[in-house]
Amino acid sequence: xxxxxxxxxxxxxxxxxxxxxxxxxxxxxxxxxxxxxxxxxxxxxxxxxxxxxxxxxxxxxxxxxxxxxxxxxxxxxxxxxxxxxxxxxxxxxxxxxxxxxxxxxxxxxxxxxxxxxxxxxxxxxxxxxxxxxxxxxxxxxxxxxxxxxxxxxxxxxxxxxxxxxxxxxxxxxxxxxxxxxxxxxxxxxxxxxxxxxxxxxxxxxxxxxxxxxxxxxxxxxxxxxxxxxxxxxxxxxxxxxxxxxxxxxxxxxxxxxxxxxxxxxxxxxxxxxxxxxxxxxxxxxxxxxxxxxxxxxxxxxxxxxxxxxxxxxxxxxxxxxxxxxxxxxxxxxxxxxxxxxxxxxxxxxxxxxxxxxxxxxxxxxxxxxxxxxxxxxxxxxxxxxxxxxxxxxxxxxxxxxxxxxxxxxxxxxxxxxxxxxxxxxxxxxxxxxxxxxxxxxxxxxxxxxxxxxxxxxxxxxxxxxxxxxxxxxxxxxxxxxxxxxxxxxxxxxxxxxxxxxxxxxxxxxxxxxxxxxxxxxxxxxxxxxxxxxxxxxxxxxxxxxxxxxxxxxxxxxxxxxxxx
Amino acid sequence: xxxxxxxxxxxxxxxxxxxxxxxxxxxxxxxxxxxxxxxxxxxxxxxxxxxxxxxxxxxxxxxxxxxxxxxxxxxxxxxxxxxxxxxxxxxxxxxxxxxxxxxxxxxxxxxxxxxxxxxxxxxxxxxxxxxxxxxxxxxxxxxxxxxxxxxxxxxxxxxxxxxxxxxxxxxxxxxxxxxxxxxxxxxxxxxxxxxxxxxxxxxxxxxxxxxxxxxxxxxxxxxxxxxxxxxxxxxxxxxxxxxxxxxxxxxxxx
Numbered sequence: 174x175x176x177x178x179x180x181x182x183x184x185x186x187x188x189x190x191x192x193x194x195x196x197x198x199x200x201x202x203x204x205x206x207x208x209x210x211x212x213x214x215x216x217x218x219x220x221x222x223x224x225x226x227x228x229x230x231x232x233x234x235x236x237x238x239x240x241x242x243x244x245x246x247x248x249x250x251x252x253x254x255x256x257x258x259x260x261x262x263x264x265x266x267x268x269x270x271x272x273x274x275x276x277x278x279x280x281x282x283x284x285x286x287x288x289x290x291x292x293x294x295x296x297x298x299x300x301x302x303x304x305x306x307x308x309x310x311x312x313x314x315x316x317x318x319x320x321x322x323x324x325x326x327x328x329x330x331x332x333x334x335x336x337x338x339x340x341x342x343x344x345x346x347x348x349x350x351x352x353x354x355x356x357x358x359x360x361x362x363x364x365x366x367x368x369x370x371x372x373x374x375x376x377x378x379x380x381x382x383x384x385x386x387x388x389x390x391x392x393x394x395x396x397x398x399x400x401x402x403x404x405x406x407x408x409x410x411x412x413x414x415x416x417x418x419x420x421x422x423x424x425x426x427x428x429x430x431x432x433x434x435x436x437x438x439x440x441x442x443x444x445x446x447x448x449x450x451x452x453x454x455x456x457x458x459x460x461x462x463x464x465x466x467x468x469x470x471x472x473x474x475x476x477x478x479x480x481x482x483x484x485x486x487x488x489x490x491x492x493x494x495x496x497x498x499x500x501x502x503x504x505x506x507x508x509x510x511x512x513x514x515x516x517x518x519x520x521x522x523x524x525x526x527x528x529x530x531x532x533x534x535x536x537x538x539x540x541x542x543x544x545x546x547x548x549x550x551x552x553x554x555x556x557x558x559x560x561x562x563x564x565x566x567x568x569x570x571x572x573x574x575x576x577x578x579x580x581x582x583x584x585x586x587x588x589x590x591x592x593x594x595x596x597x598x599x600x601x602x603x604x605x606x607x608x609x610x611x612x613x614x615x616x617x618x619x620x621x622x623x624x625x626x627x628x629x630x631x632x633x634x635x636x637x638x639x640x641x642x643x644x645x646x647x648x649x650x651x652x653x654x655x656x657x658x659x660x661x662x663x664x665x666x667x668x669x670x671x672x673x674x675x676x677x678x679x680x681x682x683x684x685x686x687x688x689x690x691x692x693x694x695x696x697x698x699x700x701x702x703x704x705x706x707x708x709x710x711x712x713x714x715x716x717x718x719x720x721x722x723x724x725x726x727x728x729x730x731x732x733x734x735x736x737x
Numbered sequence: 738x739x740x741x742x743x744x745x746x747x748x749x750x751x752x753x754x755x756x757x758x759x760x761x762x763x764x765x766x767x768x769x770x771x772x773x774x775x776x777x778x779x780x781x782x783x784x785x786x787x788x789x790x791x792x793x794x795x796x797x798x799x800x801x802x803x804x805x806x807x808x809x810x811x812x813x814x815x816x817x818x819x820x821x822x823x824x825x826x827x828x829x830x831x832x833x834x835x836x837x838x839x840x841x842x843x844x845x846x847x848x849x850x851x852x853x854x855x856x857x858x859x860x861x862x863x864x865x866x867x868x869x870x871x872x873x874x875x876x877x878x879x880x881x882x883x884x885x886x887x888x889x890x891x892x893x894x895x896x897x898x899x900x901x902x903x904x905x906x907x908x909x910x911x912x913x914x915x916x917x918x919x920x921x922x923x924x925x926x927x928x929x930x931x932x933x934x935x936x937x938x939x940x941x942x943x944x945x946x947x948x949x950x951x952x953x954x955x956x957x958x959x960x961x962x963x964x965x966x967x968x969x970x971x972x973x974x975x976x977x978x979x980x981x982x983x984x985x986x987x988x989x990x991x
Binding site: 488494495497498501502505506509510571572574575577578579580581582583584585 | 785786787807810811813815817819821822823824825826830833834835836837838839840841843866882
């Protein structure tokens with residue numbers, strides 16, 4: 174089998190194979206990873222997380238299904254799982270499109286390097302599409318490797334026919350593939366239209382906003398769209414708009430159409446799915462072809478220098494000159510570097526997803542209530558994500574080669590740099606997260622409990638910031654960090670096994686003592702003491718610390734591994 | 738005065754700079770020459786404190802620079818060989834950041850930054866992202882960053898790289914002017930004509946070793962050669978350049 178695949182690959186043109194291999198390694202946004210990063214290891218770790226999720230989905234589906242005895246409830250459970258898996262797949266594909274933003278289109282580097290070579294534009298196009306499709310295919314396979322068998326089996330059993338499973342299995346995989354292709358092609362179409370309609374320099378700016386907007390949209394839709402679990406719910410007039418505007422329900426309809434269980438009154442959902450995938454596919458093909466034919470030359474012809482924005486160039490002060498320099502460097506790196514923006518957006522997305530979920534539940538309840546434990550826990554988790562998110566993103570270097578300037582201008586003691594880093598961490602992670610929580614807690618009563626919670630939250634933010642600073646004797650965004658080295662799976666499980674239970678315990682304790690001012694004060698005092706203790710510990714260690722900037726790793730020559 | 742005493746640097750046992758000693762006096766421009774890979778930039782990086790020496794001593798005003806590195810850095814301005822900058826910042830933002838890191842008073846630094854950007858014809862593009870700057874524009878940003886704090890010791894590693902003719906002429910005069918005002922200028926370049934015009938003395942490095950350290954006049958008379966180019970060719974160029982050119986043309990069947 175392996176030799177057959179090898180023979181088939183060898184039949185492909187050599188230039189296509191070489192380009193495809195290169196693009197495959199760069200399918201994650203070129204700016205999103207350091208060029209020295211272990212891309213294969215990085216993708217492998219994500220694949221591992223997706224496989225784990227698939228196993229969790231399969232287990233939950235099987236256990237949930239087996240525990241329900243009533244036929245109607247089992248049917249509702251199956252419908253819920255079907256929609257949930259389709260929506261989750263679409264979310265993963267959406268996140269993949271955000272990560273690999275613009276990589277399918279010709280970029281300036283490709284054009285500059287490949288244009289002088291005898292490589293046809295369509296070879297570049299096919300190589301890029303193949304590379305993206307390969308990673309997308311891998312995501313589909315890994316996320317559904319277990320659930321893609323168990324759920325069709327359960328749906329088949331629910332149908333009560335021996336052929337149910339054999340009908341459901343291909344229907345499931347076809348639906349999942351179609352839903353993924355639809356979303357991916359839709360994003361390509363939007364990117365392509367923007368590239369075709371606007372001058373390149375405007376496109377580049379617009380593209381960055383589109384990337385963040387897409388990110389927010391995918392997460393917002395996933396977390397906020399209501400779950401309709403029974404055919405009756407779906408058929409009601411008041412839910413019609415949800416089905417009409419939610420592509421995950423269209424593909425849910427498609428799956429049920431293919432397995433033969435779709436209600437006639439919902440057949441329009443499947444129809445929408447077919448129309449959607451047809452439109453997205455043709456849109457993507459047209460845009461890609463036009464982009465490769467028209468914009469490749471335009472990419473070279475357009476000037477590099479984008480005039481700076483006119484008007485006010487306000488430079489706020491964040492303390493002394495060093496604190497201001499580092500805080501401004503942090504915020505500019507976060508907002509202007511796609512690599513950091515996307516990475517931080519992943520963490521912020523969790524914060525906003527929780528905030529949106531609470532906002533949604535608050536909008537649906539008219540009367541103000543006491544602070545619930547879930548809310549307390551959510552705000553603690555939001556704070557954790559914001560602080561650790563910024564801490565991990567600030568470990569990604571923005572330009573290792575440019576660090577010389579910080580080293581030749583290092584005129585102050587390391588503890589002053591660490592103090593400036595602390596300030597940046599508090600300003601750009603603790604403060605925004607605290608403000609969001611404060612805004613969300615406004616409807617809750619009584620006010621003294623809200624104030625007490627916000628005090629505890631601020632102290633927790635301080636504790637987390639101090640924990641983040643332990644051993645971090647670097648200027649943010651200047652350290653040598655190569656993605657692919659860290660163990661994503663370890664972080665993933667550490668969050669579920671440590672952070673979640675810890676946040677739940679703190680929330681539970683706060684909830685229990687909320688009406689006992691003395692106990693609440695004790696809790697705040699304990700938090701304050703821990704935060705201050707960590708602050709003193711970090712400050713004393715910073716006195717003897719040496720600020721360090723790591724160098725680029727030794728250059729290695731990447732072999733293509735292709736034989737002529 | 739800047740003085741290097743028996744300075745060596747080894748990378749994995751291989752000597753990049755081997756037992757180099759020379760000095761650069763205030764009020765004169767010292768040219769630091771050598772073919773690619775001879776150890777010029779490594780020496781520059783050791784002088785700036787970016788990399789540590791394997792052996793030897795670097796002294797400034799008679800004191801080892803490691804004794805008070807911060808005070809030394811305050812008095813030093815450095816233009817590196819490659820124009821590596823934080824390209825997500827604009828020119829003005831980058832220079833302001835450098836001024837803040839150097840703890841220069843805001844008003845003074847703003848005046849100097851604006852003035853130098855105007856003189857370098859970069860003022861109109863100061864708010865554009867450095868990622869869009871040409872090599873010459875980046876070089877001007879590096880020069881501004883290196884000079885705005887009025888350093889006493891100026892280290893210039895290939896400062897003419899990417900500059901247009903007019904800017905090169907300005908820089909050439911600027912280097913001489915700064916030396917005339919008592920600065921120590923150590924200047925590395927491959928442009929031998931420029932070096933011959935502005936340097937009072939040259940230090941030539943070959944395979945990490947010092948092969949010449951004298952005034953250009955004395956080298957000319959000692960070696961009985963008319964130009965610095967001829968002196969350099971004799972001391973540091975091993976290949977027969979014309980033969981090599983012919984071999985390349987033959988190889989591609991030109």
